[in-house]
Amino acid sequence: MNTAFRLRQVWTIARLQLRRVFFSKRSFWVYLLAFFPSVIFIGHGIEVKIRRERWGSQATSPAAMESIHEGDSEEDVLKRAGQPIDDSSENRRRRKKAARRERSDEDNEPVRRHMMYFDGSRRWNLDFEAGILHNKRGYPIIDFEEDRQVFAAVFQYFYLRLAIFFGCLGIFMNLFRGEMLDKTLHFWFLAPARGEVLLAGKYQAGLIAAVVIFTAGAALCFGAMLWPQDPAQLDAFWRTQGPSHLFWYGASAALGCVGYGSVFLAAGLLLRNPIVPAITILLWESVNGILPAALQKLSVLYYVQSLCPVPAPTDRDAPLLIRLLLAPAEPPSATLAVFGLCGVTALVLWAASRAVRRLEINYGID
């Protein structure tokens, strides 16, 4: 039995398992977890695109908007910037008229007017009081830097910590546990293959599925975040950091699957109830940032978080406990992170291979 033969056995097992992993009913929520953030970013992109299209036909030149200053009269502003895309003064006047009938003292209140302009990239809010501009604020309808920060936060706080975590739980725990529940696991144990080969085949199938689903989810989410951005900014981004960011986000997602996959595969072999390992590992991963340095290294999150190209923003107003839980550990270098994670994975898989050799097929007492 040479290595080539064993590798062929691994692939035979993986190939048959892939269908089960990709298309089982239990995988539905894995897809949901993987693609849910993309839906949010696509929604955001659609909103930006719609605004841009709707307001684009009435856009004012940026130079005209720059020439408007606080203290200018309504007439001056309308003369320089033209008709606004939104003018709420009419509504206010109508409301005022109605109110006047009831309370005559309000006649003395100065008339307020709010106008909104769009200069092709920014939305301008102009507030007038008694016909004079007293407040001018500009907001970009889309902020690339802000969106990248939001993506980093979504990727690290939701995708790595929850989506990949629970996705791998669903995929890898089921590889052995699911077949034990379906009473089909004996099929593999009656084949002339070593337990380690079966483990490797199942791990390979789970890994292929998890990596495809979650890197595709991450890439789609990343694409959805970039989609509505300004083309010039996008072009500059792709010529500088873009490819590397995409690679490292994809690599983080894939390595997250490698790490969590091994952990949950082993957990599925060693424990009957998936809830216990899920809660234990989730807690362990959550407090990783505040653990002693040596223990931090026994965490998947420790390695994959450090590979993310943009650090996730932290909210200073969040409660201390939340900030502690979200605080990243001291990041290792990318090389150390990759090798460290592979080391932890190998260790876990070795333990799993010991367990699979001792595994008994006994559906009756399961």
Add this chain to the structure above:
Amino acid sequence: MTAPEVVFDDVSKFYGEVLGVNRVTLRIPSGITSLVGPNGSGKTTLMNLMAGLIFPDGGSITMRGLSPRDSERLMQITGYATQYDAAPRGATGFDFVSTGLLLAGYSKSEAAERAAKALERVRMTEAAYRKVAAYSKGMRQRVRLAQAIAHDPDLLILDEPLNGLDPLVRAETIALFREFAAQGRHVILSSHVLQEVDIISDQVILIANGMIIAEGEIRSVREEMHEHPSQYLIRCRDASRIASLLFEQDHITQIKIQDDRLGLLVMTRSRREFSRALTRISLAGLTVESVVAADEDMDALYEYLIGGER
């Protein structure tokens, strides 16, 4: 060189506090061996131990020289048709059979050829590409059998292999077992149908409450049971006369004359003495047309050794 055997040496298996099998010592030669015992007696436990699906808590097992822990080598020579009905989700009958062959190292074309041949032997060619989940009970039984024989194993372990089979397939399956046994291979099966066990088995193992009650050829097991008199059915012309002559013998415990007065059911404590007495009767000029052992079958063994529920 000694013939390969299946050897259990003081094997015990417990499921937590529940006894599976207790201190089982067996030597099973090649040929057809039937495991017989009531539900929950430990038959499936013995078979799962043989196939390495479970491991003993004590003692050791050798399957034709291999340990069940060496699943890679053991499964190259073993086919096990379990009682478990399920197949991997979405698998067709053909997938079910060919996967094991691919894992055994056969090339794709060779595996396909062998799978087709095995499915043909159990008359499943037409349904080969339907999903196992859609099969009837009998078809699942047949496809499991096909999977067990596809790689031409030296050791066939079959848990209730004749359940759910129609008479024609049943007869063909029994012929298949005989063919395997005739080639010096092991066919170890469990069955509830004692008449079939009688017909097909070279040896039997009676098991109850996780313990081996008896093992060996049916006849030799019966011979060992001295506490139960042997029963013979004699067909003759003068039943009353023969009965009176036999009653003179000490070893005869009971005689029943049949209603047609042409037959006797005789119970004796000594087969040898009974045989001598019959010879003397024949020499005395009385015609004995036939003598048949009435309790040298599985039904009788089961009744004597285990009794009650089957």
